[in-house]
Amino acid sequence: MDLPISNSDSSLEWSRCLAACVGTLGIGALLLFIFLIAVDPYDGGKFGLLGIDGVDDRNSFTAVASRARDTNFDSAIIGNSTAMLLDPVGLSQATGLRFVQLSVVGGTPAEELAVLDFFLRNHQRVGALVVVADPFWCVHAETEPPRPFPYWLYGKSSLAYAAHLFSWPALEHAFQRLSIGLGWRKRNNPTGVFKIEDMWPAGFREINRPLVPPPAATIAGRDIFPDVSLLDDVIRKLPANIAVVLAVPPTFYTTIPQPGSGAALEKQACNAALNRIVAGRPHSNFINYRLDNAMTRDRANFADFIHYRPDLATRMSEGIAASIELGNAARIDF
């Protein structure tokens, strides 16, 4: 490209162009950043100067942060979509605690642990924790995460959080939050309650078979469940007055391992590991709802192989509430 030789006048004009370009970029970036910091697009609590409450976000990966730090609640339901139908309002009424639903759709144990850690860091007083442990908790070796999860939103570092604010999704969330602040939009339900019709249509679809964790490489390795151990580490550090209920969610009966099979032994070992976490802990219990019975044989109780419908959720909630009151002496009617 032929570039004309510049004289001093044109140098001055080109200096203005350069200043306009770099200035727009620099000042624009700065203003944008100030806006994002002021609004705190995900309501993660690390920033936010405008006092806007809640988010309007359908993505549970990011929406959970706002609820998890809400001090109007003292108890939490942790899990993935297999925990979503547990009604926090019903549990609150049954226990006298204040439950918030923190399920992450498609969440892995590592992601659920990040949410749990975030909830605990944001609450000085905790009443109870309900962790719904699906078969993903029962893998012996750590697996590759299926897709990126915003750990930066749930981590301790404000810097890492700030570094992820400069994006289109963050901007979109910021404008949504601004709209909430201005009263133009409604925030998500603060309890995080889900309606089944929002998630699954009527009828049973033969999809979402539960994970069958690969068997341990050695006999000794059969009792090693890295994610269960991490959960154990967290629970062990909690004061004894915090009730902890670990629940294995029901699945349609055809997917339950046959007694005596290798998969059944694996499941048994995992259940035992989960049980050990709460053994001897007051107001705490391990409940295995993955049973072959009339309820799990009824297709009407399931949307697919792993997602149960409200009737089962209500039964589960009853067991959970009873456990919070009576610990492992609770009668589980399932």
Place this chain on the structure above:
Amino acid sequence: MLFNDYPFLLVFLPAAILLYRLVDPYPQLRIVTLVLLSFAFYAYDNRPFILLLVLSILINWLAALAFARTRRKAIVTAAIVADLAVLGVFKYTNFIAYNLGLVLDRPIPHFDLALPLGISFFTFHHIMYLVDLRRGKAPFYPLPRYALYIAFFPQAIAGPLARWSEVMEQFGRKVYSPGWQREFCVGITFIFIGLFEKIFLGDRIAGIIDPVYARAAAGPVTNGDAWLALGFSIQILYDFAGYSDIAIGLGLLFGVKLPFNFNAPFRSTSIQDFWQRWHITLMTFLRDYVFFPLVNARILPRRFLPLQSNAAMVLTMALCGLWHGASWTFILWGTLHGCALVACALWRRYGWKLPSLLGWVLTVMFVLVTGVIFRAATLDAALNIFQGLAVPANLERGRHLLPLVIIPLMAFLLPASQDIVALLTRRPRPWLSALVGFGLLAILVELGERNVSGFAYFKF
């Protein structure tokens, strides 16, 4: 380090500009600073291979020094052979071993060899200089200047393949001399356009067609999506032209005008025209250092010179294919283009003149179809795509396929990026520069999602 990632754009580049601004008044520091910056750039995520790059520079420079003192051509020849051998070991060992295994009908173990980033490009830079040194066309240069020629960070990984004569004398130039502001505006505009091409055009198409190629690698594509695979040539145009434009822009920020690599290739009206507009610096290299020597070698009697010339064309393009990767798909792609160039030359000589529009349609169709062979992981995968073309295109995804309409139209209709930059920077217009700054801001926000994908030519 990727040009389209935060570590480069927010840390390395501003730091490099600042550092060079500080050393600009000291001529003896300019080249050394750029060499060190280039090594840092290369080492950022290629730590094990920085030693290879440094050794490669040292050995080739010592060969040049020995030649300058003794005038013994064997030294330069040995250095070139060694360069090609190193390239061959890293790039073609497993390909040769696999095919040898097929010929001998016994398995040959797969070697765990990682391809050093940019090895094809810095090997070619060595060769260009050494061949011209042996021919007496190139002077001997001191080590820092030679090191910068090989490792200059805007071009080290994926070109443009600059001739030594195009850049050597530009290295170490005083950047902050009268008129630097315009050079910077031009450079920033190139970087903006390059990032735009890569992120908003190339990557958009990649997002649509990558799953199709993944499916083709596993089996037939029978749902009508095979048609989408034809978009690959457009994707790689914007991926590589984007990279080249960023490199050119970066060069300008450090006082070096790198050669252009693309000139609106999808506006070509013949395949010959296409190869004069696509990856121009590689084609110039192949023409001068492979094709001409093959044509000028006395292999066949003089009356068979046209035959030799055509064979040289096919062989050059087959080698061009092989240079892109150790796979039969690349060799087939190159050979097909070589044959097309020969056919085009013969048609020009013996056929009637084609209307430009017909020539354009034929050229574009040929490039899009052969692009499938280039992109497919195997010949079977390419065949799966071609068989899938028997099924009518699946347009169910509606507006999600819009990029595959709009972006090719841009490739067909818009002028080359250097012409667009020339138009935008013909005279100083602060509002336009502010717009470029705004565009860069939008790109930084886009990159904030961390969906950064590497440049296609990094693996060649």
